Amino acid sequence: MLYDNHGREMTYLRLAVTDRCNLRCFYCMPEDGIHYLPEKQLLTWEEMLRIVQQLYVLGLRKVRITGGEPLIRQGIMEFLEKLSRLEGLEVCLTSNGVLLEKHIPQLQALGIRSINLSLDSLDRQRFHQITRRDDFDVVYSAMMRLIEADFKVKINAVVMEGKNDQDIIPLAQLTEKYPISVRFIEEMPFNGSGKGPAVLKWDFIKIADHLKAHFGNMPVMDAAYGETALRYQIPGFKGDVGVIAAFSRTFCGTCNRIRLTAMGEVKTCLYDDGVFDLKAFIRQGVSDEEIRQTFITLFGNRPKDGFEAEKNRKGIINESMTSIGG
Numbered sequence: 001m002l003y004d005n006h007g008r009e010m011t012y013l014r015l016a017v018t019d020r021c022n023l024r025c026f027y028c029m030p031e032d033g034i035h036y037l038p039e040k041q042l043l044t045w046e047e048m049l050r051i052v053q054q055l056y057v058l059g060l061r062k063v064r065i066t067g068g069e070p071l072i073r074q075g076i077m078e079f080l081e082k083l084s085r086l087e088g089l090e091v092c093l094t095s096n097g098v099l100l101e102k103h104i105p106q107l108q109a110l111g112i113r114s115i116n117l118s119l120d121s122l123d124r125q126r127f128h129q130i131t132r133r134d135d136f137d138v139v140y141s142a143m144m145r146l147i148e149a150d151f152k153v154k155i156n157a158v159v160m161e162g163k164n165d166q167d168i169i170p171l172a173q174l175t176e177k178y179p180i181s182v183r184f185i186e187e188m189p190f191n192g193s194g195k196g197p198a199v200l201k202w203d204f205i206k207i208a209d210h211l212k213a214h215f216g217n218m219p220v221m222d223a224a225y226g227e228t229a230l231r232y233q234i235p236g237f238k239g240d241v242g243v244i245a246a247f248s249r250t251f252c253g254t255c256n257r258i259r260l261t262a263m264g265e266v267k268t269c270l271y272d273d274g275v276f277d278l279k280a281f282i283r284q285g286v287s288d289e290e291i292r293q294t295f296i297t298l299f300g301n302r303p304k305d306g307f308e309a310e311k312n313r314k315g316i317i318n319e320s321m322t323s324i325g326g
Helices: 045-057 076-083 101-110 124-131 136-148 165-177 204-215 278-282 288-299 306-311
Strands: 012-016 062-066 090-095 114-118 152-159 181-186 229-232 240-244 257-260 265-267
Touching (some): 045 076, 045 257, 045 278, 062 076, 076 090, 101 136, 152 165, 165 204, 181 204, 204 240, 265 278
Parallel strands (some): 012 062, 012 257, 062 090, 114 152, 152 181, 181 240
Antiparallel strands (some): 257 265
16 A cells, blocks of 8 residues: 555545636736647546556555546546456546537446536636636536436536636535535635735635525534545535635645646645656656656655645746646
């Protein structure tokens, strides 16, 4: 099994398969996008599969495929099919929903039933303002298809002052009718500009207080080890709501995540700047055992939390979230 130097069992891989995205959410990247890497500079599907297989030997139980937008990269469904053959490994997908609907039957056939859908507003105009694209109807249709097909759906909404704070209650109300989880996420500094929010006006406490002021008593739900969301059950509702303190970093003590960027950088924490170039290492012709030992060594020297990881960075945070996989 793979443990870090703080006794945390590392069982969950967030694997970014591309840095490309078909939206331009302002909290994630500049309006004109970022400098995308040529595909030859990304990990190949074969390299990614090999890495997952070695982590599987070390006790990996869950892998979430992220991007950018993972469905953009050609060959994604064949890759998911190969991952699904690893017995006992939960394969999940995070998507912005723009290309999702046509893939739902195949995802269902592969047994991939857990989908995180990024959706920051239920208002078409605000959706357009946030994403800089007019794709709300397509994304909403994909969400409804997932619900109808009994997928485990989690809606991720980044809360931003003056941009979509008026959407908190409407998004939460989705859980009255539908058995989904809506999670509200603190805004983070990974927008590609080198400048985060000057003041975090909607922290996890304010978001939770806002929900409680509207819905009244909301019992806290039991949390699995490594879960980032503090989840609440609104009485009588079919789903649940959650708050993720992504900037406040209150959940670091049980973090079980391994992060791998599309270019092959290992991140032991979202807030570090990449601790190892695994792509270059693999292309030297190393053995499977050397890959496993590298992960053991890297996580044996892991910061205790996101604040320490940020302090250890070589420079300021200037990455786009689309380049690191969330």
